[in-house]
Amino acid sequence: MTTLALELGTSSVRGLVLDEAVRLLPGALARRQVSLAVGADGAGTLDAQGYLACLGQCLDELAAGGHLDDVELVATSAQWHSVVALDAGDTPIGPVLTWLDTRPAPAPGQPGPADPEAFHQRTGTWWHRCYWSVRLPWLRARVGGHATRFAGLAEYALGVLLDPVPMSVSQASGTGLLDLGTMDWDPEACALADTGPGELPELAPVGWHGRLRAEYARRWPPLARARWTAPIGDGAASNIGSGCVDPGRAAVTVGTSAAVRVMREVGPGEPLPRLAPSLWRYRVDQRHVVTGKAYSAGGNLFAWANRELRLPDGAELNAALARVPVVGGGPAANVCFGGDRPPGLAPAGSGALAGLGFGTTAVEILAGLMRGLSELVAVDLAALESELGSQPVEVVLGGGAMAASEWWRRAFAVALAPRSVWHQRNPEIGATGAALVALGRIGDAAVVADLDRTGELTTPSQLPRHRRR
Numbered sequence: 001m002t003t004l005a006l007e008l009g010t011s012s013v014r015g016l017v018l019d020e021a022v023r024l025l026p027g028a029l030a031r032r033q034v035s036l037a038v039g040a041d042g043a044g045t046l047d048a049q050g051y052l053a054c055l056g057q058c059l060d061e062l063a064a065g066g067h068l069d070d071v072e073l074v075a076t077s078a079q080w081h082s083v084v085a086l087d088a089g090d091t092p093i094g095p096v097l098t099w100l101d102t103r104p105a106p107a108p109g110q111p112g113p114a115d116p117e118a119f120h121q122r123t124g125t126w127w128h129r130c131y132w133s134v135r136l137p138w139l140r141a142r143v144g145g146h147a148t149r150f151a152g153l154a155e156y157a158l159g160v161l162l163d164p165v166p167m168s169v170s171q172a173s174g175t176g177l178l179d180l181g182t183m184d185w186d187p188e189a190c191a192l193a194d195t196g197p198g199e200l201p202e203l204a205p206v207g208w209h210g211r212l213r214a215e216y217a218r219r220w221p222p223l224a225r226a227r228w229t230a231p232i233g234d235g236a237a238s239n240i241g242s243g244c245v246d247p248g249r250a251a252v253t254v255g256t257s258a259a260v261r262v263m264r265e266v267g268p269g270e271p272l273p274r275l276a277p278s279l280w281r282y283r284v285d286q287r288h289v290v291t292g293k294a295y296s297a298g299g300n301l302f303a304w305a306n307r308e309l310r311l312p313d314g315a316e317l318n319a320a321l322a323r324v325p326v327v328g329g330g331p332a333a334n335v336c337f338g339g340d341r342p343p344g345l346a347p348a349g350s351g352a353l354a355g356l357g358f359g360t361t362a363v364e365i366l367a368g369l370m371r372g373l374s375e376l377v378a379v380d381l382a383a384l385e386s387e388l389g390s391q392p393v394e395v396v397l398g399g400g401a402m403a404a405s406e407w408w409r410r411a412f413a414v415a416l417a418p419r420s421v422w423h424q425r426n427p428e429i430g431a432t433g434a435a436l437v438a439l440g441r442i443g444d445a446a447v448v449a450d451l452d453r454t455g456e457l458t459t460p461s462q463l464p465r466h467r468r469r
Contacts, residue, residue, distance in 0.1 A: 082097060
């Protein structure tokens, strides 16, 4: 049996076919870049129908290569926090708001949660522009009275291809409207969102599976009998794909954006551990939660620098970076180019560079950006360890940006010392994690990750003297 794993990301859509060992079959990867519209006003949107077309093209490519012939199961990792307004015919009204969009704001004078701390503990989130409690009223005001319901990007896209697709508890937790304990919509959060009956997706029951609609089964006959599982949040999937499924191992993932997260088991009816004020918490599934901190900066820092600073290519860039010291190399950087992720409220355009001189090179600016994110993650990882009440954790670096840059991996290893820091070479950690969830094999995640991990990047003897502990 093979598994088709979909990655519904912010900058691209990908489809991978994995074997029984959850490894990529030769040539069975299709990718389409998507156009993220970013505006000076803080907009960060995607065209829903264009995005769906890109997904279809990925499936067409895999089908043409014969890679879908033995697929029995389809798993999906999808971006958290996205939302699109739909009309009575389930047609999108306007673009999809992604996590990067910082425009939503509460109406003037609108009160927030009656008890913000209790709200944070129940939902794992805040009354913040990233979540539907603020986004839905703002979006409703922009689209007028035409919206009949709201969906995430995953529910919209898969809802076109399949019979109606409910929202997984993982995706629902990313809306900020879910009570993480009861795993049902939170009444106060829904009231803040001014959401009535039928306007939110149904929640997927345990074990839900969908099937392709007849017209798409004719387009991709090998998938006609395949079972599609409910999508899970990309951050949760990335932790699993990195082999970080217990509190002793943290995942630091750098794709388009970045995050540091720790996963633990908390089943139905079990009390949730106390959540630190600066951290969020989401559901992975009905038996696991993930806690962490996210950043609007990641691989998009490199994309910006590459576009605006005319960086050298490939081996020439790597050679130039190798000459920049990992400790103190490059200017100091505030990496909030896209604003703050929750609970911060810094607007888009808050990034800054300090210590520039006439001798500062483009490569040194890139190094400063990379180091700035690394050091920010180190601070928040310490807060996460404090919340766990544990000793320093192991760290696994993952994601496309980590696979692409040895210098950045070294910067993280130094910033996170004295912890053991490992690198998961497989850049498709989200798709791999989603497949493990769909297969019911979360417990195998560490073994699967070990197969692709390069080994420890640092030992105390390799660190600069002033960083040794």
